[in-house]
Amino acid sequence: MRRHDLSAIKIVSALLSLFAACLTCAAQTTTVDIKDVSTVKCPIRVSGTVGLTESEANGEGRTTFVSHLSATNLSNQPIIAMVIYTSIGNSEGPLVGQNQVLDAFFAHDLEVAPGQTWNHQHDDDGVFSGPVSPGAVKIAPAASSQIVFVQFADGSTCGDSKDGRVQSLMDTRADLLVGLKKIDDAAKVDEPTFLKALAEKATTKNAEGIFSYIRDIQKGKGSPAAIAYIRSMLNVAASRY
Numbered sequence: 001m002r003r004h005d006l007s008a009i010k011i012v013s014a015l016l017s018l019f020a021a022c023l024t025c026a027a028q029t030t031t032v033d034i035k036d037v038s039t040v041k042c043p044i045r046v047s048g049t050v051g052l053t054e055s056e057a058n059g060e061g062r063t064t065f066v067s068h069l070s071a072t073n074l075s076n077q078p079i080i081a082m083v084i085y086t087s088i089g090n091s092e093g094p095l096v097g098q099n100q101v102l103d104a105f106f107a108h109d110l111e112v113a114p115g116q117t118w119n120h121q122h123d124d125d126g127v128f129s130g131p132v133s134p135g136a137v138k139i140a141p142a143a144s145s146q147i148v149f150v151q152f153a154d155g156s157t158c159g160d161s162k163d164g165r166v167q168s169l170m171d172t173r174a175d176l177l178v179g180l181k182k183i184d185d186a187a188k189v190d191e192p193t194f195l196k197a198l199a200e201k202a203t204t205k206n207a208e209g210i211f212s213y214i215r216d217i218q219k220g221k222g223s224p225a226a227i228a229y230i231r232s233m234l235n236v237a238a239s240r241y
Helices: 003-025 164-187 191-199 205-221 223-238
Strands: 028-036 044-057 060-073 079-090 093-103 117-122 128-131 142-152 157-159
Touching: 044 079, 044 142, 060 079, 060 093, 060 142, 079 117, 079 164, 093 117, 093 164, 142 164, 164 191, 164 205, 164 223, 191 205, 191 223, 205 223
Parallel strands: 028 142
Antiparallel strands: 028 044, 044 060, 060 117, 060 128, 079 093, 079 142, 142 157
């Protein structure tokens, strides 16, 4: 066989291999309803959907997803805090768990009023990948959510207040309250004292995110706007319970 015939065969073989690889890469998208598997008796209805896109290449499975979670307040009290846990599985089995957290302790406009629905959207932000087991049996993708904790405007709660995620929410709230009061007191002294207090880092990561936002207000709109925002948060907190 001549050399150029061998080269042609190799090229055809390579193209066939590439074509076969592309077939395995074909992505499949599935939309599943989120099942409410809550065990606590809270007057909240959880629903929503998850869209999963799966593909395989070179023995590796890849999954991306988007989700839309809704929690409807069926009580006669506004919700001021809520923790929900959502579990998502693809055709290989469990994929990821997500915590959805709401805290409206410092802002009335974040409350979920009676009859109102709170919506939480998760957009695709990366690829979950892992080896595909040869001969593994595929299963139907699934998603479920459960209420972990809810706090209402009158101070009543349902769910597990000792859950670590709830404790983290409460620690953030306490850190914010202490920090906001300190900054507000500093604002009553003078501008340099206010700016120094505002620059101090918070104890918890989530609280620091709020203080960082307030610093941005100060830089963009000036100290009076930042102080007004802080006092608005403190006024709402003072109205609780």
